[in-house]
Amino acid sequence: MLKIENVNVFYDGLQALYSVSLEIQVEEFVCILGPNGAGKSTLLQTIAGMLAPKQGSIFFENRPIHGLESYNIASLGLALIPEEGWLYGQMSVEENLLMGAYPKSARKNIKRQMDFVFDLFPVLFDRKKQLAETLSGGQRQMVAVGRGLMCNPKMLLLDEPSLGLAPIVIKDILKALVRINKEEKTTILLTEQNIFHALKISQRGYLLENGKIFMQGASKELLGNKHIKKNYLGV
Amino acid sequence: MLLELIIRGITIGLVYALMGVGLALLNGVMRIINFAHGEFYMIGGYMAYYASTMLGFQFYFSVPTAMIITFILGAVVEKLLLSPIHTQEMEKPMDYALIMTFGLLLFFRQLAIKVFGPFRHKPADYITSDVYILGVKISGNEVLAGAVSAILVIGLAIFIKKTWRGRGWRATTQSRQGAKINGVDIGKESWIACGVACALAGAAGALVAPIFTLSPTIGGSPLVKSYEVMAIGGLGSIAGSLVAGLMLGITETLGAFYISSAYKDAIGFLMMGFFLLFRPQGLFGQK
Amino acid sequence: MKKNEIIVAVTIIVLGLIAPKVLPSVWITVLSMAFYYAILTIGWNIIFGYTGLFSYGHAAFPAIGGYTSALLAQHIGLSPFLGLLAGAFIAGLLGIVIGLLILRVHGFYLCLVTWAFAEVVNVIITAEHQITGGTGGLLAPTFFSGPNAELFGYFMGLGLMMFAFLISILLYHSRWGLNLFAVRDDIDAAESMGIKTRFWKVFGFAFGCSLAGLAGAYFAHFLGLIDPGIGGLDQMGYVCLIVIIGGLGTVYGPILGSFFVVITKELISGYASGYSLLIFSVIMILAVRFLSGGFMEIIQVISPRLNNRYLKFVNK
Numbered sequence: 001m002l003k004i005e006n007v008n009v010f011y012d013g014l015q016a017l018y019s020v021s022l023e024i025q026v027e028e029f030v031c032i033l034g035p036n037g038a039g040k041s042t043l044l045q046t047i048a049g050m051l052a053p054k055q056g057s058i059f060f061e062n063r064p065i066h067g068l069e070s071y072n073i074a075s076l077g078l079a080l081i082p083e084e085g086w087l088y089g090q091m092s093v094e095e096n097l098l099m100g101a102y103p104k105s106a107r108k109n110i111k112r113q114m115d116f117v118f119d120l121f122p123v124l125f126d127r128k129k130q131l132a133e134t135l136s137g138g139q140r141q142m143v144a145v146g147r148g149l150m151c152n153p154k155m156l157l158l159d160e161p162s163l164g165l166a167p168i169v170i171k172d173i174l175k176a177l178v179r180i181n182k183e184e185k186t187t188i189l190l191t192e193q194n195i196f197h198a199l200k201i202s203q204r205g206y207l208l209e210n211g212k213i214f215m216q217g218a219s220k221e222l223l224g225n226k227h228i229k230k231n232y233l234g235v
Numbered sequence: 236m237l238l239e240l241i242i243r244g245i246t247i248g249l250v251y252a253l254m255g256v257g258l259a260l261l262n263g264v265m266r267i268i269n270f271a272h273g274e275f276y277m278i279g280g281y282m283a284y285y286a287s288t289m290l291g292f293q294f295y296f297s298v299p300t301a302m303i304i305t306f307i308l309g310a311v312v313e314k315l316l317l318s319p320i321h322t323q324e325m326e327k328p329m330d331y332a333l334i335m336t337f338g339l340l341l342f343f344r345q346l347a348i349k350v351f352g353p354f355r356h357k358p359a360d361y362i363t364s365d366v367y368i369l370g371v372k373i374s375g376n377e378v379l380a381g382a383v384s385a386i387l388v389i390g391l392a393i394f395i396k397k398t399w400r401g402r403g404w405r406a407t408t409q410s411r412q413g414a415k416i417n418g419v420d421i422g423k424e425s426w427i428a429c430g431v432a433c434a435l436a437g438a439a440g441a442l443v444a445p446i447f448t449l450s451p452t453i454g455g456s457p458l459v460k461s462y463e464v465m466a467i468g469g470l471g472s473i474a475g476s477l478v479a480g481l482m483l484g485i486t487e488t489l490g491a492f493y494i495s496s497a498y499k500d501a502i503g504f505l506m507m508g509f510f511l512l513f514r515p516q517g518l519f520g521q522k
Numbered sequence: 523m524k525k526n527e528i529i530v531a532v533t534i535i536v537l538g539l540i541a542p543k544v545l546p547s548v549w550i551t552v553l554s555m556a557f558y559y560a561i562l563t564i565g566w567n568i569i570f571g572y573t574g575l576f577s578y579g580h581a582a583f584p585a586i587g588g589y590t591s592a593l594l595a596q597h598i599g600l601s602p603f604l605g606l607l608a609g610a611f612i613a614g615l616l617g618i619v620i621g622l623l624i625l626r627v628h629g630f631y632l633c634l635v636t637w638a639f640a641e642v643v644n645v646i647i648t649a650e651h652q653i654t655g656g657t658g659g660l661l662a663p664t665f666f667s668g669p670n671a672e673l674f675g676y677f678m679g680l681g682l683m684m685f686a687f688l689i690s691i692l693l694y695h696s697r698w699g700l701n702l703f704a705v706r707d708d709i710d711a712a713e714s715m716g717i718k719t720r721f722w723k724v725f726g727f728a729f730g731c732s733l734a735g736l737a738g739a740y741f742a743h744f745l746g747l748i749d750p751g752i753g754g755l756d757q758m759g760y761v762c763l764i765v766i767i768g769g770l771g772t773v774y775g776p777i778l779g780s781f782f783v784v785i786t787k788e789l790i791s792g793y794a795s796g797y798s799l800l801i802f803s804v805i806m807i808l809a810v811r812f813l814s815g816g817f818m819e820i821i822q823v824i825s826p827r828l829n830n831r832y833l834k835f836v837n838k
């Protein structure tokens with residue numbers, strides 16, 4: 001589904017990703033773990049076309065996408081749910097969701113997707129007309145996830161959707177992700193600080209440290225891995 | 236007398252609002268401002284003039300002709316000169332735009348002197364008969380200018396509120412990055428929005444051409460007015476622009492009559508300065 | 523001061539002293555106007571190029587300086603030389619007032635406020651014609667009288683320009699200048715480094731305005747007449763294009779731009795009179811689009827900055 005080969009990404013001459021490669025199969029649920037500043041957001045934004053890799057290639061459904069603009073990538077069915085949300089503060093929840101279906105190909109089944117999002121996050125239905133900037137942090141995160149789902153994506157890139165949320169809300173959101181993966185058959189690539197939860201719900205994981213892939217494997221194995229236990233789970 | 240002044244103020248205020256919303260639109264989508272906005276007004280006026288004198292068009296053809304030409308001109312200017320703002324991811328787009336569009340202002344104005352001649356032109360009246368509103372006699376031209384301006388402003392408001400493209404523009408204003416990942420092609424929307432903004436200015440110029448007569452330097456005053464409208468009404472608020480335009484039009488007409496016509500322009504400037512300094516979000520703006 | 527700056531300064535002085543001997547006399551006026559623009563634009567370069575405040579009302583300050591000095595000469599018989607000081611002082615004072623006001627606004631709102639100020643100044647000058655002479659202008663005494671008055675006025679301008687030039691160089695290399703650049707480049711970072719950004723904004727703005735006032739007073743007393751045209755939008759256009767063509771934020775930019783613009787204008791006035799502003803505006807547009815460093819960028823061919831750009835260009 002998604003294949004990344006030896007990608008190097010720089011910010012004004014400072015390298016953030018070093019020859020990162022990974023591969024994700026159709027309908028897989030994969031997570032990327034790593035400490036702050038490891039390069040997780042950088043990697044997801046590079047896939048979504050917000051950053052251009054200096055070297056390396058990215059294929060989505062066997063099609064090179066590393067030269068494409070972000071708006072082209074969005075219309076291919078690859079949706080990024082960014083860490084900061086990037087919501088439209090002055091628009092209502094409903095309009096925010098509608099913007100998720102902006103690509104022409106996505107405009108046909110808005111009704112169905114909207115219903116699915118409201119089914120996933122019933123609070124949003126009650127607050128349809130509320131401006132996004134007046135929502136709580138958790139509700140905002142739900143709008144961000146919902147907006148990503150509106151284009152019925154083949155693959156979702158989620159950047160720390162649980163950032164700064166209460167444990168109970170985190171559970172809600174992670175549960176929703178499992179549902180999306182199962183019911184909608186959407187491939188998911190998730191980055192998380194919350195390593196324990198992430199490994200519980202995902203099938204495979206990559207560990208990113210200092211911009212390099214440090215380790216990879218099935219989630220169960222990673223949960224039992226010494227390095228991860230010692231450095232991330234505090235066991 | 237008072238009633239007549241107020242009605243006149245409203246008609247001219249609607250034209251100001253039309254100038255202001257174009258500027259606000261450009262500011263929203265491209266995050267820049269355009270010093271040459273008034274020059275498109277001037278060009279629109281001349282285009283309507285030539286369309287009616289050389290091609291014999293009635294106003295319902297000549298005004299749209301002016302709009303189409305200014306749209307194309309605006310789009311070309313964006314493509315050639317302003318697009319580096321988004322293709323090169325500039326750090327200070329506003330500084331670039333300030334200088335660039337100021338250069339354009341000088342350029343268009345000087346070019347107009349050479350091409351159209353430095354003299355004043357008076358286009359034929361669009362509507363020769365007068366109209367009576369509440370018993371006050373107003374020239375048909377003024378009523379037409381006010382009415383069409385109102386229609387265009389409201390039309391733009393509906394477009395922005397209801398259509399996909401309009402929603403995309405608003406989204407771009409509020410979060411550029413969000414708009415990008417949602418599939419908005421900012422490069423394309425920029426030249427379209429720039430074209431539309433210029434076409435609105437062109438329409439304003441075409442509409443008032445028979446009232447104020449044409450000369451190459453007429454762009455200055457409407458440019459100023461459009462900034463005043465934007466500052467008073469609040470950025471990105473069409474309702475605000477409308478109210479601000481009317482407010483400005485009415486105070487100015489009254490001020491010119493009761494205080495002194497020499498200080499007519501200063502009134503608007505003082506109002507703008509007041510709002511910028513003490514209520515920077517304007518009447519209806521958020522933040 | 524760097525070595526090459528001293529060389530440039532000395533060269534300008536030497537050329538300036540020789541010029542009246544070798545050039546026909548019309549050029550004395552022309553070059554004096556170049557001096558005027560150079561002082562004026564050095565001021566704007568400090569405001570926008572150094573401090574990053576896009577003042578769109580800069581042309582109002584020579585008007586203020588010029589009218590102040592001319593009115594003082596008219597009413598209390600102040601000598602034009604003291605008038606220069608008075609003009610610079612009053613313009614600087616108003617610069618402080620406007621500078622304090624614009625602390626509240628950013629980006630292009632700043633530009634609007636300064637513009638509004640300039641327009642109001644212009645309206646007042648034109649409307650209060652009993653005092654200012656309205657559009658007809660106001661007579662001002664010249665610096666010197668007698669057969670060589672113009673020549674002395676020319677030397678006066680040369681001296682004032684060199685004064686402004688030296689000040690701008692010293693500022694550029696000083697601690698103060700660094701504070702201004704910090705405000706321009708990243709105001710939040712500057713703030714967090716403990717720089718009093720509000721103070722330096724007002725300082726940069728008022729400093730540039732004061733130079734503009736000086737320029738205006740020189741203009742009035744050199745020509746013996748000042749009219750509202752000095753504060754017009756066209757003049758703001760010249761200020762902007764001179765600095766952009768010369769090289770924004772560089773020490774040589776304003777002088778280079780002033781001489782280029784004024785001399786070219788004179789040279790083409792014979793066969794293309796009326797086209798000069800059109801031509802300059804095209805040059806300005808092209809410079810902004812393709813050569814953001816202006817002339818200074820062409821001159822710095824060997825500088826690392828241009829090299830980097832060139833490499834980027836080749837790589838693409």
Ligand SMILES: Nc1ncnc2c1ncn2[C@@H]1O[C@H](COP(=O)(O)OP(=O)(O)OP(=O)(O)O)[C@@H](O)[C@H]1O
Pocket residue numbers: 011012014016034035036037038039040041042043083193
């Ligand atoms: N816009 C930027 N400019 C310069 N450097 C950046 C920029 N964004 C990120 N970086 C740097 O790139 C590195 C990777 O950052 P990134 O945001 O991808 O980390 P992350 O893994 O998402 O961290 P977190 O868990 O805190 O979100 C960091 O060292 C960061 O400082």
Ligand SMILES: [Mg+2]
Pocket residue numbers: 040041042083159160
């Ligand atoms: Mg991150």
